[in-house]
Amino acid sequence: MQHKELIQQMTLLEKCALLSGDTVFTTRAYSKHGIPAITLSDGPNGVRKQAGAADHLGLNPSVPATCFPPAVTIACSWNPALGEEIGKAMGEEAAAQEVSVLLGPGLNTKRSPLCGRNFEYFSEDPYLSGKMAAGYVRGIQSNGISACPKHFAVNNQELRRMASDSVVDERTLRELYLTGFEIVVKEAAPKTIMSSYNLINGTYANENAHLLQDILRRDWGFNGAVVTDWGGSNDHALGVKNGSTLEMPAPGGDAVRELLKAVETGKISESDVDARLDELLTLVLDTHAAVENHSRSFDAEAHHALVRRAAAESIVLLKNEENLLPLATGTRVAVIGDFAETPRYQGAGSSAVNSLKVDTVLDNLAHSGLQVLGFAPGFDRRGRADAVKEAEAVALARQADVAVLFLGLDEIKESEGLDRGDMKIADNQIELLRAVQAVNPNTVVVVNAGASIETPWLKHCKALVYGALGGQAGAGAILDVLTGKVNPSGKLAETWAMSYEDTPAKEHFAGKGRTVQYREGLYVGYRYYQTAGVAPAFPFGFGLSYTSFAYSDLKATSDSVTLTVTNTGSCDGAEIVQIYVAKPDAKVFRPVQELKGFEKVKLAAGESKCVAIPLDDKVFRYWNTMTNAWEIEGGRYEIRVGASCEDIRLTATVEVAGTGAPNPYAGISLPHYESGKVMNVPDAEWEVLLDCPIPDDTVKIDCNMTLGELKHSRSPLCWLVWLVLHTMLTNSYKQGKPNLNVMFQYNMPLRALAKMTSGAISMGMVDGIVLEAKGFWGIGLCKVLVEAVKNAILNAQLEKRLRDA
């Protein structure tokens, strides 16, 4: 224990109180013990420090900071060193604003393209996510503060986000949902990690001993602090016992009393509290000292320039018929689309940064070298048909050499708290595209969106540029690519399916009940499309360049791969070389191939480079549920080197010694998992993989019932609350602007009332509400009132005891 002496000087009350937040974004301070308060702030793509009223949904303003491109964008750079540079700059701004813990990066696996927070996450592939996130963490922490990778773990949808139970088999859990976190923990040593809101196989992530103790702390050697997501603590005492350090935001005296009682009654031991306190003190003292010594300023212009460079490096060129791009200097262009004037550059929710400034395409055109004939917004951003706008845009396009259309998803489509309803771009935008192409075949589409979209309209454009969400300088980055100032080198970090109907999790994503069944198992993203033989619109790892590359001289062993890459075109560029590993004769079922290495190589025109890519301990392993360990199936493996998962250029075979473990599936029939055709796995087969019966999915009236489920209660008062929320939500939808605050409350369990009201509501009061919901109206209401009085008195006493201690 690092802080034994200090801990010995503290009373049990003081110790327990320190393990939960003081305000929405700060910890408690004990000046008598020399323990300062520290500030935690979002987030993953820039600092969102709230100086005034604080909330965790990005509703109230925050101190201006640089808005970097979100993870969805930088993931397409496939360049962890770029992630590190961004992390360093974000960490610098955080420390300058006296923030000790920056709440990011987010690295949940993109299980479904509809998850509302996909823009905050890197990839459908854990290896790529883990490597990118590790870069960010190293960069952020180079400032002495803490990064906080999140949301640990299996948190892949927004519906019922604080109380949904992710039901997943152990092998899929380890290989797909935890490997990214394992990489980040082992390779970047984050000082904190954020536990997610959801349950995993029936136990909340924040009190899940298997997740936090067995895997995170014991297997991976994590010795930092686990911070709950905001309101993500269910049973604080169990959390502390099972490895969770700090409950956030500010649950008030109730959480402190809960912990005290748990120690006094023997539910947990004082040494559990001390162990967590030791972790917290290291975090507080180290990061506070780093912040104290840090400069209070940063170079905002340099950070703006970094955003532009990073966004440009991440742009993916998806189509370029007849080499329409790059546009030569002097090309007469029609600039069309509302997004050219009002850019879509970040997502909504807790990650939303109050940007220092925001560039627009229109503002930057003057320096682009293009001859701009004019600008027409072309469509209504909220999706309403507008014939006048469309006609104006078509007239402009008619006169131009090239029409450049700026299309995308509008702000309300992608947000924390809200999953997307489909993968489409609004009909009015597609209608405009058709009309423009009819008068000008030289049509370029630029898409700004934080997630994959369907592209049935692809034939209506000659070139397609995916700009993702470019951060505050993203607009300039797009122009750099359109004009060839930057040769595009990004590649997709997620598959773009032909249609949502093709996506493997669709039957079990955002369902109505409490559980979310991860029935598709390992077959997420390209692992599914390639194994099941389903053709996507654009495969994982795909991206074009203005030059071309040749691959040669592959040499592979089980430890490393070397090859030569040559730029065979006439301009400088960069290629992302991808290593996929396959075992065609596998006895243990597995996806046809998996990404196990990559390298971004910069090459001048005509240049060749020898590239060496190491193969690590994760390359051949699989999780064996019989031995409960990582094992290797011995034999021949194919090392496939590709420019995307579909475009394999070279293949070598290596012989790998196995660990000799028994095949856990020997004699068991799992036809859907063997073929990868997992769209309709029958219950019986899923139960075999899950190794237990499918859990009950019915809504129960308890403290984890969400406010949106109160209609299932037996209380008119609760029905009324539900009706009010439901009406507010429906009305906000009708107005085309979902109310995030109401949405949050709708998905919030009753328990969270006691966790997110700074002590105003206690768990005792929540118990009263549950009684009320069960139909014991009088008793329930009385309990709420009695507990409210009790809570107020006990809170006052507790604060006094802390002050007097």
Ligand code: BGC
């Ligand atoms: C989000 C976290 C965020 C936290 C604090 C939560 O609602 O899930 O990602 O860091 O709020 O704002």
